[in-house]
Amino acid sequence: MAPSEIRQVILDILTRIAPDEDLSNLDxxxxxxxxxxxxxxxxxxxxxxxxxxxRVQIPxxxxxxxxxMDSTVTYLTPILKDTPKTASxx
Amino acid sequence: MKYDTIIIGAGMSGLAAGIRLAYYDQKVALLERHTTIGxxxxxxxxxxxxxxxxxxxxxxxxxxxxxSGPMSKLLKQLxxxxxxxxxxxxxxxxxxxxxxxxxxSNDFSHLQSQIDLEFPTQSDGFQxxxxxxxxxxxxxxxxxxxxxxxxxxxFLSEPVLVDMLFCPLMFYGSPTSHDMDFSQxxxxxxxxxxxxxxxxxxxxxxxxxxxxxxxxxxxxxxKLRHGVKRILTHHGKAIGVELEDGRQLEADTILSSIxxxxxxxxxxxxxxxxxQQPQYRPGEISFCEIIYVLKSLPQTLGHKQTxxxxxxxxxxxxxxxxxxxDLRSGIICSPNNFLYNADANGLIPSLEDGIMRVTxxxxxxxxxxxxxxxxxxxxxxxxxRIYESARAHMPEFRDxxxxxxxxxxxxxxxxxxxxxxxVYGSPVKHLQGKTPLDHLYLIGTDQGFLGxxxxxxxxxxxxxNHVLNAR
Numbered sequence: 001m002a003p004s005e006i007r008q009v010i011l012d013i014l015t016r017i018a019p020d021e022d023l024s025n026l027d028x029x030x031x032x033x034x035x036x037x038x039x040x041x042x043x044x045x046x047x048x049x050x051x052x053x054x055r056v057q058i059p060x061x062x063x064x065x066x067x068x069m070d071s072t073v074t075y076l077t078p079i080l081k082d083t084p085k086t087a088s089x090x
Numbered sequence: 091m092k093y094d095t096i097i098i099g100a101g102m103s104g105l106a107a108g109i110r111l112a113y114y115d116q117k118v119a120l121l122e123r124h125t126t127i128g129x130x131x132x133x134x135x136x137x138x139x140x141x142x143x144x145x146x147x148x149x150x151x152x153x154x155x156x157x158s159g160p161m162s163k164l165l166k167q168l169x170x171x172x173x174x175x176x177x178x179x180x181x182x183x184x185x186x187x188x189x190x191x192x193x194x195s196n197d198f199s200h201l202q203s204q205i206d207l208e209f210p211t212q213s214d215g216f217q218x219x220x221x222x223x224x225x226x227x228x229x230x231x232x233x234x235x236x237x238x239x240x241x242x243x244x245f246l247s248e249p250v251l252v253d254m255l256f257c258p259l260m261f262y263g264s265p266t267s268h269d270m271d272f273s274q275x276x277x278x279x280x281x282x283x284x285x286x287x288x289x290x291x292x293x294x295x296x297x298x299x300x301x302x303x304x305x306x307x308x309x310x311x312x313k314l315r316h317g318v319k320r321i322l323t324h325h326g327k328a329i330g331v332e333l334e335d336g337r338q339l340e341a342d343t344i345l346s347s348i349x350x351x352x353x354x355x356x357x358x359x360x361x362x363x364x365x366q367q368p369q370y371r372p373g374e375i376s377f378c379e380i381i382y383v384l385k386s387l388p389q390t391l392g393h394k395q396t397x398x399x400x401x402x403x404x405x406x407x408x409x410x411x412x413x414x415x416d417l418r419s420g421i422i423c424s425p426n427n428f429l430y431n432a433d434a435n436g437l438i439p440s441l442e443d444g445i446m447r448v449t450x451x452x453x454x455x456x457x458x459x460x461x462x463x464x465x466x467x468x469x470x471x472x473x474x475r476i477y478e479s480a481r482a483h484m485p486e487f488r489d490x491x492x493x494x495x496x497x498x499x500x501x502x503x504x505x506x507x508x509x510x511x512x513v514y515g516s517p518v519k520h521l522q523g524k525t526p527l528d529h530l531y532l533i534g535t536d537q538g539f540l541g542x543x544x545x546x547x548x549x550x551x552x553x554x555n556h557v558l559n560a561r
Contacts, residue, residue: 017166020155037157041167044554048114 099347101129103534107549112310147287196286238275328530373512384444
């Protein structure tokens with residue numbers, strides 16, 4: 001996946017976790033938590049959804065990379081570069 | 091047969107944990123001893139009518155679309171939508187003590203202004219208590235228990251007001267007599283006074299149906315009439331269960347919702363743990379409840395409150411009574427008196443019958459040890475006594491009764507397996523969900539989140555902490 005596709009994957013996950021949030025004005029350089037209601041349970045869900053959909057194992061010591069959209073995409077780009085985007089994710 | 095996770099008990103917490111795990115592709119089975127799901131919050135059909143047991147109201151109400159709070163957290167975690175539970179808010183409820191009434195609704199300012207009116211000297215203290223509660227992190231699982239009465243009385247000097255505030259919170263969740271752990275008090279205060287009551291038009295079945303549908307659509311297995319005879323262990327680790335019929339099922343993790351004493355009683359070598367160590371003691375708080383089906387709606391008889399918490403003495407006694415039932419206090423709930431959402435045609439639906447439920451503390455040992463003949467006749471006697479003791483807080487409706495059903499601690503024991511038929515579980519909670527055995531965790535009431543929403547969040551949190559995040 002290209003960085004733009006990874007961004008879309010994360011957006012889809014956020015939409016699934018927080019269906020009532022308006023993500024159209026998300027600032028990619030700002031922390032998710034400053035822009036939407038995300039608690040530690042939701043945060044675990046981002047990690048779990050990535051594991052479920054793309055078999056990505058993110059170790060706990062790397063969670064701090066998932067703070068903003070930019071840092072998340074940067075972190076995932078090398079990991080997901082050979083993984084095709086799937087449409088099967090529910 | 092090998093599962094990733096086996097969940098014992100298909101009540102609210104078990105169903106919620108099952109949904110979480112099945113969503114993340116775990117092979118999960120819920121084992122329920124009974125022929126129906128729900129545990130403490132269940133439903134049945136009797137003489138042509140549907141009845142709910144347990145649920146008077148869902149607490150933690152939030153208007154649809156709210157982005158924060160326990161209800162929103164729960165729906166997000168279970169991937170459900172707001173209308174799946176179809177919650178309609180309460181009208182208004184009352185705490186009634188001799189000489190004082192406090193009305194409250196889902197608008198917290200209502201209670202605040204009632205306190206200003208009834209207890210003007212306590213206004214400032216109450217406000218400071220509310221601020222303290224708002225700042226308190228009741229979800230911190232590392233909390234040590236502290237006396238709620240001690241903390242609350244540093245803010246409020248009027249003992250009647252303290253008792254009046256404790257009354258609904260204890261009735262709707264306290265496993266301990268007289269006092270509560272402060273973090274449990276905060277959970278209940280927020281969920282009842284600040285968030286408030288609601289009910290699905292179809293009652294508890296709406297919630298159970300939604301949870302079951304979600305569980306099954308994600309591939310979770312729900313097995314009724316699957317009583318667990320013992321938990322299989324190996325070198326201090328739970329590895330599976332043996333069913334009543336002798337079959338064995340293996341699992342990597344076991345989540346048990348049946349209570350800490352009841353769970354440990356199934357573990358070889360730990361059967362008598364609950365008699366030896368106080369933190370594994372089973373609870374003793376139980377109730378009798380009478381459900382009256384009426385020809386007319388409570389409203390037309392002049393009863394408008396959703397729930398009335400009444401107490402006929404100057405001070406409030408919350409404890410297993412020495413008498414079979416405690417006639418000094420009780421709860422009156424009318425499921426008719428919720429502000430039901432209009433249907434697609436703009437019509438406000440109305441329940442078929444008028445319903446009044448009257449609930450009082452009960453002595454478990456007394457009800458559990460009666461012979462079948464005594465049991466039947468004692469039910470008749472105490473139904474009448476509870477009715478009379480509640481009469482000061484509700485209209486006379488004996489000539490309106492179409493049907494009556496009554497449950498006792500014996501009924502609760504039969505359907506939940508809780509020793510003593512206790513309703514709010516063990517006096518000592520196990521917030522981390524851990525047991526003396528590895529891979530065996532507690533969910534539900536004995537883990538410590540209270541109420542219907544709390545029990546579902548308990549299942550979710552333990553599934554997250556001990557299964558999903560641990561892999």
